[in-house]
Amino acid sequence: MSDIKAPKAVSRFRTTRHLSGTTFAVVAFSAFLGAHAAMAQSSNSLITSYPQEPPSWDYWSVGATAISAATFINVRQPLIEVLGDGSLAPLLAKSWDISDDGLTITFNIRKATFSDGTDLDATDVVYSILKNKESPLASISVPLSVVEDVIAVDQQTVRLQLSSPSQRLMTELGRRAGIIVPNGAFEALNVATEMVGTGPYIFAEYNPGVDVKLVRNDSYWGDAPHFKTVTHRFIADETAAINALLAGDIDVISGVLGEGLERVDVINARDGFDSYIPPPLEISYIFLDTTNETLQNKSVRQAIALGVDREILLIAGQNGMGKTTCQYVVPSNAPWKNDYCPYDYDPAKARALLDAAGVDDLTLYFPYLTVAEFPALKEVLVSQMADIGVTLDAKPLDLGTWFEQVWGEGGQYDFGSITDGVSIEAFKGGQGRAPMIGPVVDTVFDNLVTVSDQIVDRDAYLDTMAEMAKVFADNAWVIPLFAKSAPALARTGLEGIKPYRNIMEFDLRNVREAN
Structure with a gap:
């Protein structure tokens, strides 16, 4: 797999919206499918899906990645x-x-x-x-x-x-x-449900729990997009989404985030389908509550970090797609990235640290997301923490409830897990970014954030950023796990899918039927 479409032989095979899975397996390159391909290429509509629906379309107050998937660049x-x-x-x-x-x-x-x-x-x-x-x-x-x-x-x-x-x-x-x-x-405007922008598409109709419809903006300042309408469906069950792609009910899965990752290689190997794997854009990490007095003991946080087996988590959460990391560096190929890892997996040392700190039978409240990779990560994290003597009281929360109860000032959690693409500077104390919003302020880290942004000399800037990432990793309030890539899957016959992303957007400007 590369960072762009995986190469394979050109095929005239197309999916059909009327074939069952069984029929699909036995029908070859027939004239019927060729006719269907011709119909698809003359279509003015595209149907995409994403496994998450944002709790609100208000980018200003809600940090959900799902807002950007359909609308960043395309509408706003x-x-x-x-x-x-x-x-x-x-x-x-x-x-x-x-x-x-x-x-x-x-x-x-x-x-x-x-x-x-x-x-x-x-x-x-x-x-x-x-x-x-x-x-x-x-x-x-x-x-x-x-x-x-x-x-x-x-x-x-x-x-x-x-x-x-x-x-x-x-x-x-x-x-x-x-x-x-x-x-x-x-x-x-009611920015939770309405949107006005300058992009190639208009936010035309939002059907909560179902989809959002985008219509080509005839007044767009740039080149007109190929498709007249784009329907962006919310399909939380990635198995169902992949089956819909195979059946021809949708054209693109713009991001595979959870259980569907196990099938990406299989789908890519099939004639008629392609996978697109962009460079890692986000970091999956554990965050700890700064208001918890037990966790304010650095030895306890170090023990938790030492109890994490990142390789197992990468397999569970991403089917091995991505790269384990001990540092919070976004993007993952930033020039100050290095292999520094203060807390490599060592459960025996973790147990010893907890014993030395006099911490026994520690229980931490762990509200976790029920979407994407998080249920699978929860299973592994509960097991790994139990191995070092820490009990995670895990509670499932849907996306909207999780953002309301966990993500932000006064969040109700001891132990959390999220995948995010914000830069490390966003964790500066007092800036309203979970988890660094409690009574604990790391003045060394905060000073590095302030100083780094003002440095004009490029080499000095890179050195300071590397030091900032090291200090952040050492403190273990945030425990990075792996850099995440979110593959897209599409039927063959589409071109112009961008090989990279900035904030998980699926950029529609150049997506079109191949000639």
Whole structure:
């Protein structure tokens, strides 16, 4: 498997929406299937699926990855675009200029139209950046903390005035922190269920628990997308989703996250289907409650970290797809990544640390997600912690309940597990990012976060980032497990599927039927 579509012989085989699994196995390359392929290639619609439905479509207050899967870039767009190699490209900003001292960034805003018919101008950008700066999500607000002022110079020019130079800001303006919405959108819309953007598709119809329908935006500023309509289904059962793909009921599974990973290689080997495996984008990790007095003992946290067998967890959660890691580094190929691992698997040492700390019969409340890889990870984590003398009181929660009860200030948990793609800086104390929001503030880590962003020299910046990752790993409030890749599966005959992602988006701009 590569980071892009796995190569194999070209096949004229296509799925059909009317064949059962049994018939499927015995029907060869028939004229009927060829006719079906011709019909599919002339179709103006595409059906995709994703195993999670967001509890809300409000990117500003809800950090669910599922929001981005269907709508990031496709409906709502940021100022700039982050490419696969980390470089930046124009998007809503046609160009920009950064002053020599790094304190002023001037953006030239392209002429574009929102899906509500209003024109994009500088007032929308000013409103959006200032609104994003107030987001309760640290992944959005922290990068914007250096922004002192946002000024509309003229109708299509915006100037950002910074309190200090920032290494992170430009990249984050190509993610959620840079999403641009109409002036007053958060006051005028029910952002939990409504969406207005500048993308190639319009957020046309949301059917909770079922799907969201996207319709081609005829006023889109860029090249028109191939498909007139895209239906994005929520299919939590990945076995059901894969069966739907095989039966021709859907065209693409935009992200395989859980039990379906066991079938990715099998599906890719079949004629008529392809898999796409992007580079790892997220880190799966354990997070511990900073308000728990027992866990404030570093020896206890070290013991928990030493009791984790990452290889087994990678197999259970990802069918081995990805790479184990002891450091929180996003993206996983960042130039400061190294093999440092302070707590490699050693259950005997873990038990000894707990004994020395006088901790016996420790029970930790563990609310876990019932979607994607998390049920499988829960089984392994409960077993591994029991082996070192720690009992996990595991409770299943659906996605919406988990975000409400666990993820954020006052979260109800002792021990948690999540897969996330925010940068390490988002864990800076006091920034509202679970789990580093309690009474424990790591001043060394926090200082490194502050200092690193202001460093102009590239080598000095990389050295500081490496030190930051080391300090974070040593403290063991967050225990990284593995870097996760989320494969996509699609019927053969589609082209233009992007080989990388930024925040789990399935970018529809160039997806089309092969000629």
